[in-house]
Amino acid sequence: MSLEIQAKIEALTKELNEYNYQYYVLAESLISDFDFDQKLKELEALETQFPAYRDPNSPTLKVGGSISQGFQTVKHRWPMMSLGNTYNEQELKDFDHRVQKAIGQPVQYVVELKFDGLSISIQYLDGKLQQAVTRGDGIQGDDVTNNVKTIRSIPHQLKKGNYPDNFEIRGEIFMHKPAFLRLNNERLENAEQTYANPRNFASGTIKLQDSSEVAKRPLDCFLYFLYAEQRNKLFETHWQSIEAVKSWGFPVCEHSKVCQSIDEVVDFIHHWDTARHKLSYEIDGIVIKVNDFSQQEELGFTAKSPRWAISYKFKAEQAETQLKSISYQVGRTGAVTPVANLAPVLLAGTTVKRASLHNANEIARLDLHVGDFVFVEKGGEIIPKIIAANNLKRLANAAAFEYPTQCPECGHTLVREEGEAAHYCPNETGCKPQIVGKLQHFIGRKMMDIQGLGDETIEALYKNNLVSKISDLYYLNERLEALGNLERFGQKSIDNILNGIEQSKEKPFEKVLFSLGIRHIGETVAKKLAQHFKTIDAIKSASAADILAVQDIGIRIAESVHAYLHVPAHWEEIEKLKNVGLQFEIVEKEQVLEGENLLGKTFLISGVFTAYSREELTQLIESHGGKMISSISSKLNFLVAGDKMGPSKLAKAEKLQVPIISEQELLMMINP
Structure with a gap:
């Protein structure tokens, strides 16, 4: 039974981490907010009951997503935490009960619309816009200052006022629905890929490298939270701070309200559940915050969210359409993901053509047949999901969908390991999506962060037979003539690539280990393994039981690491990377304290x-x-x-x- 629980926790952890990557890094959503939240709650419950099986890289410990290539990374002065959320009124009342019990006195709430956009934190120094940073992973984000400056509603310089000399203001960047439809239609006319919703469009826009292109897209912003040193001396309540922010010239949503009770909060939610459709922008719920700053301080935070705030998310909208076919996508780990291709249907203001089916279990659970009419919903009004087939409309003699036995990319026989929901293609050296995906993973910002190389460049190098494995990157300096013959590869680009590859040799061991792309090995796990074993040779010499003995390492991770390092082709590749100068040993740094008067307390x-x-x-x-x-x-x-x-x-x-x-x-x- 314990092995089944552990396998379930590991499968949920992996699945949710992948969804987080798709949402925060790629600005794509493969699952509805509701389904993601339900899976996250299931994982939280399992981890609470069986804490020994919690992965240190668990999504229950994460605030946001990740940071992107091409932007400077900036650490947040105040972490950008996520909010706990609920979909039902009873949980909202339970939240109110916890707050009232902890505070022991009456509590006011401020209720605000929950905008469906991209979180941003903007610093002002002496009234001048100094820096704008995305949420990123909650601890650090991307410096997108130049792009944010193109948003007309955000002031570059404040008029004289009583604002602090140095403060941060946080909010949401979004795109109005009419602008989104117009720009998407332009992309259709130009035979370009369209965006699924305004949130993705706004997120994709703010991550563009060219600010002049960002300026062409009509982004907007609402600001809703102030941070400053000694803020409690300036304002006693959140509402007072927002009124002041408005007077300083910031764009603040007019639809917020102070509520004296949770019943008033519920009335506000009921109103906007219907009225939201009249707004020019998307919202997916309501945010409820304790108004008094001293009460917020008293309530404090959990590891990832404030105890003084919660979001209520609206129920998903549904529509019926026909399932035309199912296609299959192969990821860098070889995991095969089924995608439903639908007859276009209008749902929550956008046209839906595709929906994720996650894995073979989901197809079987839904009992999908060729040509079925299906009910589709958008949880959080973002990504569609098939929730059921309409059996009353099923065509006579319609065949049930059968999951493929061969890889759709390379034709290799698929495998499905015990305890895993996904099917995998084991042909990692001959399956293009896996080869390209591993290379793209290796060069990524949180991995080796190789400047000058991006996903499109990797595609081009692979297509022209210049790279097919990681070590090939470190021999590109011997292929200068071939590089020069590639389209859009000028001498400056080539120099940047080679310099970036050379600089990557300085990356520490834990980064290299993470970058190899071993299944189940995230950033935190790679660091723990590196710190425990010190060298890659020591990890290889260790048994699976030895690896399992490392703190927070589960059996699935231990077996994966042990198996990976004992594949001859993998170890041969590691030896090549050693020879070109990559770090496969950890360098210990002595921690320096200013003093030890509080040691052990x-x-x-x-x-x-x-x-x-x-x-x-x-x-x-x-x-x-x-x-x-x-x-x-x-x-x-x-x-x-x-x-x-x-x-x-x-x-x-x-x-x-x-x-x-x-x-x-x-x-x-x-x-x-």
Whole structure:
């Protein structure tokens, strides 16, 4: 039974991580918001019950997606966290009950429309737009300042006002529906691929490298949250801050409201569930935030979302259409994904022609037959999903769809491992999508980050027989004449490619290990393996049981790593990469602390402080050896209390006899 649970957790983790990559990096959605959220909740429940099987790269621990090639990476001063969400009113009332219980006093909520666009954080210094950064993975994002400056509704310079010298404002970039339809029609006329919805169009636009092209597309933006040092001294509530932001000249949605109770919140939701169709832009729900900033501080955060906010998502719309055929796509790992090709049907304002079917189990569950009429829905009004076949309209003698036994790309016999939902093509050296996909993965920004190389360049190099495996990239300097003969490969481009390849040799071992594309090996797992074993040779010498003994490594990961490194062709490739200078050993760096006065002690910060921000206090504690924890328990050594600290935390600390110290007392501990 435990092996089945572990396999289920690993399968869900892999599936959801792939959906995240498609959504945040490729601006594509292969699954509805509702279905994604249900799968995520299922995974969270399993991980809670069986924590030993949680993958350190689990999507339940992630905030957003990833960062993109071609842009400078910027770390967020305040992490861009995601919101918890619900689709039913009872869970909303449960949220209200938790908030009321934690605060112990009346709570106001601010309700806002949940825009279906691209999250952005914009920094202003002395009233001037300084930098604009995408959500990215929540910790760091892409610097898209020049592109954001083309959005007319976003001010470059504020008029004189009472705003802070340095602040960040966050919001959503989107495209109005009429503009989306017009631009998509232009793409059709030019025989270009159309976008599925305005959100994808906005996301794809903001990631363009040429700002002059971005300026041609009519993006818009609403801003809805302010961050600044000592913000609580400027405003007591979120509503006050938003009213001020509006007065400074920022575009703020007019449809927000302060509610005195959860019943008022529900009434607001009911109104916009219908009225949203009259808006010129897409929304997929309502965001509910605790209004009082001190109460927000009291409630705090989980690992990935604030406890003082939640989003309510609207139910999906449905339509009926005919299933024309099923096609099959092969990914870089060899996984084969079925896609339903539909008779075009209008759904939630866009024309739907395709829907993801995920795997053979889904096709069997739906009992799909050739020519079936099917019900399609858009969860979160983004990507369509087949929810059922209309058996009353099934054609006489219609044959059931049979999953292919051969790879649609190379013809190799497909395999399906025990416990896996997907079918795989094992022909990794002769199947084009796998070869190209592995090369594209290797050069990616979070992997080897090879400047000068992109997905299209890899396609061109493969097409012209210049690369067919990773090591071939490091011998391109011997193929200069062939490179020069390729279309759009000028001397400058070639020099950039070769320089980028040479610089990649400095990437640390964990990046190289991640870049190899071993199944189930994400960025975090690669780092843990590198730190534990130190060298690739040590990992190869280890048994699957030895690998399994590494913290947070599951049996599926251990078996995958062990099997990969014992395939002769894989090890031969690694030896070639060693010979050209890639790092296959970890270089240890000694951690330097400013002091050790707090070494071994745990701290929790609550309230508003005078000399330092909460972020600065956290840095001080950690730089002197202390450790931050997120809740009051017997493991807590000190509670650092500021003004407006919630009564519930104070009471719990006193009950557990946790020492309560002031900001000044903490500073005295650091510098006695």
